[in-house]
Amino acid sequence: MSEAAGQGTRCGRIVIAGRPNVGKSTLLNRMLGVHLAATAPKPQTTRHRILGVRTEGDTQMVFIDTPGIHGRQKRLLNRRINRAAIAALADADLVLFVIEAGKWRGEDEAVLARLRDLPVPVVLVVNKVDRVRDKTRLLPFLAEVGERGDFAEIVPLSAFREKSVRRLLEVIRRHLPEQPFLYEPDTLTDRSxxxxxxxxxxxxxxxxxxxxxxxxxxxxxxxxxxxxxxxxxxxxxxxxxxxxxxxxxxxxxxxxxxxxxxxxxxxxxxxxxxxxxxxxxxxxxxxxxxxxxxxxxxxxxxxxx
Ligand SMILES: Nc1nc2c(ncn2[C@@H]2O[C@H](COP(=O)(O)OP(=O)(O)OP(=O)(O)O)[C@@H](O)[C@H]2O)c(=O)[nH]1
Ligand SMILES: [Mg+2]
The missing domain is CATH 3.30.300.20 (K homology (KH) domain)
Structure with missing residues (x-):
């Protein structure tokens, strides 16, 4: 499948995980530069795993946007949504664990528990920093959440700011394995x-x-x-x-x-x-x-x- 099997290419599956409504799908869309995944200011917008591919030069990022992992719920729909998100973690070469700046909730803790034993690096993405009015609170928050897990890096950002999304892409690139591309370079998604x-x-x-x-x-x-x-x-x-x-x-x-x-x-x-x-x-x-x-x-x- 892969054309660019030459040495020096970097490629990996990057699973975007986190509780509902933290901005995972927004981030996916911003990293791809295309409005591919549904986003809304309500929890549990995403119901399906969506794969989005970004190929640039010698690097291919295969993003997997997952539904927000949430607490126990009655409906079969919601239970299935959770299962899909958790199952996706097994395929990751790298995980982006997305949380909201200034907020650490029980649901974040529950997601983190799922990530603890994964054998791959986890980058903690602290999204929506634009919402934090008092910026002096940001540093102590980052220090506090940084203590909670073993993160490869901590990246505070706003998914709406191009510059900070580019910075995240650079961080991701550094943590990708050196291996051939998984998809043709012009692939955008696996969905019809x-x-x-x-x-x-x-x-x-x-x-x-x-x-x-x-x-x-x-x-x-x-x-x-x-x-x-x-x-x-x-x-x-x-x-x-x-x-x-x-x-x-x-x-x-x-x-x-x-x-x-x-x-x-x-x-x-x-x-x-x-x-x-x-x-x-x-x-x-x-x-x-x-x-x-x-x-x-x-x-x-x-x-x-
Ligand atoms: N202010 C602000 N809002 C953001 C940012 N990123 C995302 N949002 C908003 O947060 C809301 C949720 O975004 P989604 O991308 O749908 O969140 P999600 O994590 O995919 O949610 P689920 O699919 O339900 O798990 C939307 O209204 C976004 O516009 C950000 O950096 N700053
Ligand atoms: Mg979503």
Whole structure:
């Protein structure tokens, strides 16, 4: 598979792990320079592992964005999400353990417990430093969290600042093994445009909806037709209750229209051509606890890859 098997190439799988909402997917997108993974200001946005590849010169970084690891939860969906994230750690050559500046919670501690026995370096990424108003608090915080584990390096940053993301990329490069590339240099991801389209629709739903509604939503692309100059996509949005269907559609269809319009632009930017997007809302009670539905929606099970 690898073209650049020449000596001196560096390559490795970098698993991005951490509790929900710390900015893992944002960081992935910033490191790739492409909006690939769904992000939202709510925990448990990511439900699937996503691989993103960055190849530059003699270095190939194979990032694996994982769902936020969270405490015990009832729904099968959430339990599967956790399993997928934890399973991904086994493949890592390097782990980016992402936390939020100024915050150390029980859930961070639980993630750290999963990392302790890994035989690979762990870089502690302290994200969202832009949110810390009193900067004098940052140094003591870094010293304190640095004591909690055996980290190869500690990198404070803001995922929104290009300069600090570049600094992180340099740190990552230093810790990558010398080995041939795992993917062709022009590879961006292992996911299909069909899958990414469903995710970008779900991203807009996560951003537009409140309270429990985003967690009752699933998106399935029903048809995906790539034409020479356009892509036609029809997607189904599943909710668990009739009342949620009304909320997703919104008054005079406003919510659905907005979601469709932003998602369409995001998909078009990623695909590099215009997109026609049709959205339908359906009620499917109990989908988040139905193993067959989760399989169908590609939420990994126990035997997931
Ligand atoms: N202020 C600030 N916000 C950030 C930064 N990085 C990410 N965010 C925001 O944090 C929120 C969560 O980001 P995500 O990337 O979805 O977080 P995640 O860790 O992937 O979350 P899960 O997929 O739910 O585990 C979003 O609203 C981001 O815009 C940062 O450096 N500074
Ligand atoms: Mg995420």
């Amino acid at each position: 445009m069909r899958f990414l389209s469903a995710e970008l629709v779900r991203e807009q739903l996560m951003q537009a909806l409140q309270a429990e509604v985003p967690y009752s939503v699933a998106v399935e692309v029903e048809s995906f037709r790539e034409q020479p100059h356009r892509i036609d996509i029809s997607a189904l949005i599943y909710v668990e209750r009739d009342s949620q269907k009304k909320i997703v559609i919104g008054e005079k269809g406003r919510v659905l229209k907005h979601v469709g319009s932003v998602a369409r632009q995001r998909i078009a930017a990623l695909a590099g051509k215009p997109v026609h997007l049709k959205l339908w809302v359906k009620v499917k009670p109990g989908w988040a606890d139905d193993p067959r539905w989760l399989d169908r929606l590609d939420v990994e099970g126990e035997a997931g890859p």
